[in-house]
Amino acid sequence: MSRQVATMRFALAALALCAAGPAVTPAAAREVVEMPDTRYYPGTIVIRTNERRLYYVVAPGEAIRYTIAVGKAGKQWRGVKYVEEMQVDPAWSPPAEVKRDNPRLPDVIPGGSPRNPMGARVIGLGPGGEYAIHGTNMPRTVGTAASYGCFRMHNNDVIDLYARVQMGTPVVVLP
Secondary structure (H helix, E strand, C coil): CCHHHHHHHHHHCCCCCHCCCCCCCCCCCEEEEECCCCCCCCCCEEHHHHHCEEEEEECCCEEEEEEEEECCCCCCCEEEEEEEEEEEEECCCCHHHHHHHHHCCCCCCCCCCCCCCCCEEEEEEEECEEEEEECCCHHHHHHCCCCCCCCCCCHHHHHHHHCCCCCCCCCEEEC
């Protein structure tokens, strides 16, 4: 009888695990794709704002494509920047424009706080430091036009990208 009980407990435990789903993080919004525009060297980040996609070029004609959130209407921009800052679990101080639109925001939100809009990583763009590629605590905004000009990614994706880039990485932002 104890063998039957053990078998039944095992079956129930397996059923519970299947019902709960696998104990892994959700699928990331990234994939390796063909990059037909071969003017960009491996290691370059190319952002196509209209597509709401970020491409990290890994080889001639090949890139890792990530889904991102882009700037709201009137907050989008284009040009070339470079990675000038990299932080894990960054604290966030709202820029003056954000603070003006949301005066109740605190002056600083600590890193790791669920209220911190920077998420798990920040890849700061310069010169100027006004914009960044960063994670988000609002994953439903990824794939939309939601920011003040920064590029939001799922936290798992920004962690992946962060591990691939280095200081000075070029970031080309296209319409």
